[in-house]
Amino acid sequence: MTLKPVRVGICGLGTVGGGTFNVLTRNADDIARRAGRPIVIEQVAFRTLNPECDTTGIRTTSDVFEVATNPEIDVLVELIGGYDVARELVLTAIEHGKHVVTANKALIAVHGNEIFKAAHEKGVIVAFEAAVAGGIPVIKSLREGLGANRIEWLAGIINGTGNYILTHMRDEGRAFEDVLAEAQALGFAEADPTFDVEGIDAAHKLTILASIAYGVPLQFDKAYTEGISRVTAEDVEQADNLGYVIKHLGISKRTESGLELRVHPTLIPKERLLANVHGVKNAIAIMGDAVGPTLYYGAGAGAEPTASAVVADLLDVARDIATDHHYRVPYLAFSGIGEQESHLPMMPMEDITTAYYLRLLAVDRPGVLARVATILSEQGISIEALIQKEATEGELVPIILMTHRTREKQMNEAIRLIESLADIAGPVTRIRVESLDEHE
Amino acid sequence: MTLKPVRVGICGLGTVGGGTFNVLTRNADDIARRAGRPIVIEQVAFRTLNPECDTTGIRTTSDVFEVATNPEIDVLVELIGGYDVARELVLTAIEHGKHVVTANKALIAVHGNEIFKAAHEKGVIVAFEAAVAGGIPVIKSLREGLGANRIEWLAGIINGTGNYILTHMRDEGRAFEDVLAEAQALGFAEADPTFDVEGIDAAHKLTILASIAYGVPLQFDKAYTEGISRVTAEDVEQADNLGYVIKHLGISKRTESGLELRVHPTLIPKERLLANVHGVKNAIAIMGDAVGPTLYYGAGAGAEPTASAVVADLLDVARDIATDHHYRVPYLAFSGIGEQESHLPMMPMEDITTAYYLRLLAVDRPGVLARVATILSEQGISIEALIQKEATEGELVPIILMTHRTREKQMNEAIRLIESLADIAGPVTRIRVESLDEHE
Numbered sequence: 001m002t003l004k005p006v007r008v009g010i011c012g013l014g015t016v017g018g019g020t021f022n023v024l025t026r027n028a029d030d031i032a033r034r035a036g037r038p039i040v041i042e043q044v045a046f047r048t049l050n051p052e053c054d055t056t057g058i059r060t061t062s063d064v065f066e067v068a069t070n071p072e073i074d075v076l077v078e079l080i081g082g083y084d085v086a087r088e089l090v091l092t093a094i095e096h097g098k099h100v101v102t103a104n105k106a107l108i109a110v111h112g113n114e115i116f117k118a119a120h121e122k123g124v125i126v127a128f129e130a131a132v133a134g135g136i137p138v139i140k141s142l143r144e145g146l147g148a149n150r151i152e153w154l155a156g157i158i159n160g161t162g163n164y165i166l167t168h169m170r171d172e173g174r175a176f177e178d179v180l181a182e183a184q185a186l187g188f189a190e191a192d193p194t195f196d197v198e199g200i201d202a203a204h205k206l207t208i209l210a211s212i213a214y215g216v217p218l219q220f221d222k223a224y225t226e227g228i229s230r231v232t233a234e235d236v237e238q239a240d241n242l243g244y245v246i247k248h249l250g251i252s253k254r255t256e257s258g259l260e261l262r263v264h265p266t267l268i269p270k271e272r273l274l275a276n277v278h279g280v281k282n283a284i285a286i287m288g289d290a291v292g293p294t295l296y297y298g299a300g301a302g303a304e305p306t307a308s309a310v311v312a313d314l315l316d317v318a319r320d321i322a323t324d325h326h327y328r329v330p331y332l333a334f335s336g337i338g339e340q341e342s343h344l345p346m347m348p349m350e351d352i353t354t355a356y357y358l359r360l361l362a363v364d365r366p367g368v369l370a371r372v373a374t375i376l377s378e379q380g381i382s383i384e385a386l387i388q389k390e391a392t393e394g395e396l397v398p399i400i401l402m403t404h405r406t407r408e409k410q411m412n413e414a415i416r417l418i419e420s421l422a423d424i425a426g427p428v429t430r431i432r433v434e435s436l437d438e439h440e
Numbered sequence: 441m442t443l444k445p446v447r448v449g450i451c452g453l454g455t456v457g458g459g460t461f462n463v464l465t466r467n468a469d470d471i472a473r474r475a476g477r478p479i480v481i482e483q484v485a486f487r488t489l490n491p492e493c494d495t496t497g498i499r500t501t502s503d504v505f506e507v508a509t510n511p512e513i514d515v516l517v518e519l520i521g522g523y524d525v526a527r528e529l530v531l532t533a534i535e536h537g538k539h540v541v542t543a544n545k546a547l548i549a550v551h552g553n554e555i556f557k558a559a560h561e562k563g564v565i566v567a568f569e570a571a572v573a574g575g576i577p578v579i580k581s582l583r584e585g586l587g588a589n590r591i592e593w594l595a596g597i598i599n600g601t602g603n604y605i606l607t608h609m610r611d612e613g614r615a616f617e618d619v620l621a622e623a624q625a626l627g628f629a630e631a632d633p634t635f636d637v638e639g640i641d642a643a644h645k646l647t648i649l650a651s652i653a654y655g656v657p658l659q660f661d662k663a664y665t666e667g668i669s670r671v672t673a674e675d676v677e678q679a680d681n682l683g684y685v686i687k688h689l690g691i692s693k694r695t696e697s698g699l700e701l702r703v704h705p706t707l708i709p710k711e712r713l714l715a716n717v718h719g720v721k722n723a724i725a726i727m728g729d730a731v732g733p734t735l736y737y738g739a740g741a742g743a744e745p746t747a748s749a750v751v752a753d754l755l756d757v758a759r760d761i762a763t764d765h766h767y768r769v770p771y772l773a774f775s776g777i778g779e780q781e782s783h784l785p786m787m788p789m790e791d792i793t794t795a796y797y798l799r800l801l802a803v804d805r806p807g808v809l810a811r812v813a814t815i816l817s818e819q820g821i822s823i824e825a826l827i828q829k830e831a832t833e834g835e836l837v838p839i840i841l842m843t844h845r846t847r848e849k850q851m852n853e854a855i856r857l858i859e860s861l862a863d864i865a866g867p868v869t870r871i872r873v874e875s876l877d878e879h880e
Contacts, residue, residue, distance in 0.1 A: 003766060023588050023730045033655065034587045036766055036775040129585070135731035137585025145569070145577025147474045148463050148751030215473065273737060276716050283735075290463045291575035291748035294738035295723075297713060298731060308731035311588030319767050326443060326476055327759050335476040 003037035006318045009067035009098075011089060012079035013046035013053060016103050016130070019303030020077060020310045021053045031311065035318040039311075043067050068093040075317050077310060078102040087111045090126070094118045099321065101313040103130035103306055109204035109220040112211075116331040123325040127313035132205040133158055133282040135305030136298040137312060142286060143212050143333040149288025151213040153253040155266075155436055156284035157277050158205040160300045161189045161196035162228055162248040166265075167278045170236050170245065176229055188280060198227035199248065199263035206250030209284070210261055214254060214344055215334035219261070222346035226264035235359060235429060238400050239267050242357075242385065245275040246431065258345040260352045267357050267433040273297075274436065285436060293436075350409040355384070355433035358401040358415075363423040364391035369399065372424075375417045376403065379410040396425050402433065443477035446758045449507035449538075451529060452519035453486035453493060456543050456570070459743030460517060460750045461493045471751065475758040479751075483507050508533040515757050517750060518542040527551045530566070534558045539761065541753040543570035543746055549644035549660040552651075556771040563765040567753035572645040573598055573722040575745030576738040577752060582726060583652050583773040589728025591653040593693040595706075595876055596724035597717050598645040600740045601629045601636035602668055602688040606705075607718045610676050610685065616669055628720060638667035639688065639703035646690030649724070650701050654694060654784055655774035659701070662786035666704035675799060675869060678840050679707050682825060684797075685715040686871065693792075698785040700792045707797050707873040713737075714876065725876060733876075790849040795824070795873035798841040798855075803863040804831035809839065812864075815857045816843065819850040836865050842873065 008024070010017055024031065024041055032038040044055055045064040061067065067076055068089055076093040078100060080086055086107045090100050091114075100119070102108065108115070108128050119126045129139045133156065142151070157163050161183060168179045180197065183189035195201045203223040211218050228248045239246050244267040253260040268275050273295050277283040282300030287293050299305035320328050362368045369388065376383060385402040403411075415428045448464070450457055464471065464481055472478040484495055485504040501507065507516055508529055516533040518540060520526055526547045530540050531554075540559070542548065548555070548568050559566045569579045573596065582591070597603050601623060608619040620637065623629035635641045643663040651658050668688045679686050684707040693700040708715050713735050717723040722740030727733050739745035760768050802808045809828065816823060825842040843851075855868045 019730070027588060027590055027730070030590060030655075030774075031588065033774045034770070036770070135728075136734060137581045140585045141577045141581060141736075144755065145580045145752050146748065147755040148467060148471065148748045150467055150470060215470075271716075271718075273713055273716060276711075276713060278711075288575075288748060290459070290467070290744040290751075292739045292742075292745055294576060294736075296581075296734075296736060298734035302732075304730040305732055308586065308588045308728060311730075312585050315584065315587040319769065322767055323763050327762055329759065330474070330476070334470075334473045 005038040005040045006035070006314070006321060007040055007042040007072055007074045008077060008314060009043040009045070009070060009073040009075070010041060010077045010079065011045045011064040011067050012081070013044055013050045014079065015303045016306045016310065017046065017079040018050035018053050019307035020079065023304055023307040023311050031315065035315050037318055039314050039318055042072055043070055064089050065092060068098065069096050073098060074321065075099040075101060075314060078104060079310070083107060083110060087115070090115055091118055094122050094124055097122060097124060099125040099317050101127045101310055101317065103128070103310055105131040105201065105204040105208065109207040109218060112208070112218040119331070125317050125320060125328060126331060127316060128208070129313050130306045130309035132208050133284060134298070134300040134302065135308040136282060136284070136296050136300065137309065138209070138284050138296045139212060140312070141296055142209065144329060146286060146288050146291060146294070149290045151254065152287040152289060153251070154209055154213055154284060154286045155249050155251045155274065155434065156206070156209070157247055157274060157282050158250050158284065158300060159196050159202040159248060160280035160282060161193065162202070163277065163282070164188050164280045165197065166228060166231070166246060166248060169231070169233060170240070173233055173237065175233050176231060197229055199225040202248065202250045202263045206252060206261060206263055209250070210252040210259065212333045213252065214259055215332065216259065216344055219346050222261055224262040224264070224349040228265050231265050231431070235431060238359065239357065242402060243270055244268060244433070245270055247274060249434070251434065254344070255347070257351060258347040261346055262349065262352065265431050267431055268436055272436050350407070350412060352408050353405050354408070355405045356403045356411055357431045357433050358403070359429040360399045360418065361396040361425045362399050363425065364395070364397045365423050368423045371421055372399070372418055375414050379414040381406045381410055381414055445478040445480045446475070446754070446761060447480055447482040447512055447514045448517055448754060449483040449485070449510060449513040449515070450481060450517045450519065451485045451504040451507050452521070453484055453490045454519065455743045456746045456750065457486065457519040458490035458493050459747035460519065463744055463747040463751050471755065475755050477758055479754050479758055482512055483510055504529050505532060508538065509536050513538060514761065515539045515541060515754060518544060519750070523547060523550060527555070530555055531558055534562050534564055537562055537564060539565040539757050541567045541750055541757065543568070543750055545571040545641065545644040545648065549647040549658060552648070552658040559771070565757050565760060565768060566771060567756060568648070569753050570746045570749035572648050573724060574738070574740040574742065575748040576722060576724070576736050576740065577749065578649070578724050578736045579652060580752070581736055582649065584769060586726060586728050586731060586734070589730045591694065592727040592729060593691070594649055594653055594724060594726045595689050595691045595714065595874065596646070596649070597687055597714060597722050598690050598724065598740065599636050599639070599642040599688060600720035600722060601633065602642070603717065603722070604628050604720045605637065606668060606671070606686060606688060609671070609673060610680070613673055613677065615673050616671060637669055639665040642688065642690045642703045646692060646701060646703055649690070650692040650699065652773045653692065654699055655772065656699065656784055659786055662701055664702040664704070664789040668705050671705050671871070675871060678799065679797065682842060683710055684708060684873070685710055687714060689874070691874065694784070695787070697791060698787040701786055702789065702792065705871050707871055708876055712876050790852060792848050793845050794848070795845045796843045796851055797871045797873050798843070799869040800839045800858065801836040801865045802839055803865065804835070804837045805863050808863045811861055812839070812858055815854050819854040821846045821850055821854055
């Protein structure tokens with residue numbers, strides 16, 4: 001029995017579009033043997049031809065909506081990026097009964113609930129493995145591979161640019177601005193790096209992972225986002241002395257009070273695998289109640305790594321295209337649109353519980369440590385470690401503190417009080433600390 | 441629309457059987473929401489009741505074949521282990537039109553070709569995620585998540601007992617026998633540890649991974665297997681000095697001459713994530729042509745981690761049960777029974793290419809190094825590093841050598857010639873070295 005080919009329309013022929021085109025072409029035979037049928041590129045829509053792609057003999061257009069309405073297309077692959085046009089394109093394709101594969105994390109994180117509702121009504125697939133962590137099959141692993149588990153927490157390095165910067169700051173003792181400028185020159189960071197270094201891109205991806213992990217609707221607006229631009233070479237070094245590495249993590253935990261959803265610089269113990277993920281690579285640690293801790297590592301961006309995930313989704317579509325919609329894996333892992341576990345609220349940041357690294361600059365005067373310790377104690381915060389540098393005549397003395405786990409609200413209040421002390425200069429630096437062990 | 445429940449019969453209620461029973465029971469609601477239908481335990485077959493399982497209200501039997509022929513059962517879960525009875529049980533279930541989920545790596549590695557042929561003819565699923573690396577969804581990742589890729593190589597720590605022993609040898613500078621005895625006392629190693637420490641268990645798993653990676657039939661008999669019982673504390677220390685860690689790896693590579701399939705102690709650079717996988721944990725690195733290097737980490741054994749994989753397979757069965765067999769993911773990733781890429785031969789060990797660590801004991805006499813270097817040079821082997829310890833009066837001097845990549849056949853000949861030198865005492869220790877970088 002030979003099944004008829006699945007006909008694909010690729011919208012966008014930039015980095016990821018070009019990669020997808022080339023992987024589908026180069027590995028066509030193996031892909032057909034895996035899918036049990038050929039996956040053919042029927043049409044490609046682009047504004048500028050990608051010189052790395054040979055589109056000879058393939059129908060091309062400059063109008064992506066032509067693909068969305070083309071009756072010869074079974075699956076639209078959305079690789080144009082952005083919010084508004086991408087949303088309209090995907091909704092148009094769904095309306096025309098087409099399955100959709102997308103690598104667009106912003107689109108899914110912000111408009112996913114609307115898109116999945118429309119797709120469910122039409123009985124079509126919307127697949128988005130490439131939207132999180134590029135080529136790492138983490139959505140499939142979380143949604144299917146760990147399907148037996150109640151997910152307890154997940155934590156990931158899900159922005160390669162941020163990890164590149166932190167890796168070089170640590171290895172070379174350099175400042176944030178310095179490494180950023182280099183990353184921009186090398187093409188690892190955008191001219192406007194806000195999306196990456198301020199954690200917005202990571203928050204998009206974290207939003208998607210959390211919905212799949214816990215069966216809740218996408219709630220990007222509830223994510224707490226803090227970037228790495230204020231991490232200093234001094235903090236990186238102090239963390240190292242204490243046995244920690246600073247990583248920019250997306251973290252989501254299930255607690256008795258609800259779900260945590262936060263992106264921020266984080267101290268993690270050196271011996272954790274996540275601490276050993278360097279450069280532009282991504283990795284996600286996931287804790288399930290049955291499986292315990294697992295980790296998934298690989299390239300989080302780039303033409304062919306991202307294409308790898310796009311084509312994996314196309315393979316799933318090829319297999320499920322004839323399947324009744326009720327038997328397909330639900331978009332966000334749990335069946336029932338609108339029947340998500342919405343009784344699990346997203347927690348406000350001040351209610352989360354974590355440990356903290358604090359760095360203060362104190363005037364070298366007797367009693368300053370006692371005053372700081374008293375403030376912490378009065379807020380119910382206990383100190384795990386304290387390092388006070390030797391004072392040099394007339395200079396401010398750095399004090400490094402590591403606390404045990406406490407509520408963010410208490411820590412905010414403690415920091416406010418410490419900053420109001422006469423012998424503390426400037427703002428207190430606060431970086432959250434996660435042990436990522438099996439019992440937290 | 442509510443789909444009718446999938447009815448499961450569990451055969452074996454030991455460690456993994458008990459874990460599967462408990463995970464299916466505890467997480468029943470979430471599992472039903474993921475599958476879109478309940479997955480219910482209809483019958484359990486066991487010889488001794490597991491005190492951790494409450495089988496009240498569930499039909500039990502001491503005869504596993506009752507499950508295989510029970511018309512009320514949709515899926516038989518084979519968790520009895522071993523070869524012959526398990527094979528007969530699985531074939532009987534298939535003959536009765538039942539889908540099968542198994543955690544039995546020995547069964548799949550040795551009898552898989554026969555089982556898949558029978559299952560294909562009956563149009564039933566045989567799923568075996570739990571057979572490799574316990575709870576890590578590596579089969580799903582390799583077979584589906586990386587489906588766009590031509591797999592170049594994979595290398596894994598796929599036996600927890602072996603990794604536990606090597607981890608403690610390194611951390612504590614202890615001897616193999618010493619750590620093994622402790623592992624046995626703690627229950628991490630069997631009374632007869634042969635399967636684990638001699639690499640047979642790892643070779644079963646590697647055989648399965650390689651078939652899925654390259655689309656070739658299962659060929660356990662072609663795997664080269666070397667255990668860790670001859671790794672000494674001295675080698676562990678020397679490797680450390682050179683920037684390496686010794687791990688017991690299962691390695692499979694695609695080369696121009698065919699496929700490599702080998703399990704042996706291996707020096708790998710300290711900075712690799714695999715080198716940082718400690719204790720009983722497992723991890724598999726997989727290199728695809730599009731995605732580049734990826735890695736999957738987690739618990740490779742234990743009641744609930746293994747159950748996590750068994751239940752994930754049950755979720756797949758629940759979704760695919762009504763699907764035409766042609767649309768399902770092929771057992772070994774590529775469609776066409778007997779149409780595998782059989783033109784890719786398994787290479788004999790003497791044809792593989794790798795780098796080597798050698799440790800020799802030499803009489804402290806002028807010219808011994810020159811004689812060793814001449815032998816290597818005449819075999820076309822170039823030396824990357826050489827360490828000669830300071831001689832103590834009358835003692836044998838250890839010489840440590842690291843070579844560049846060469847053919848095993850050349851190395852065998854070189855070792856034979858070195859051992860025949862008058863000033864070399866005893867056998868040469870040889871451990872293979874893999875850089876596991878992206879370009880090898």
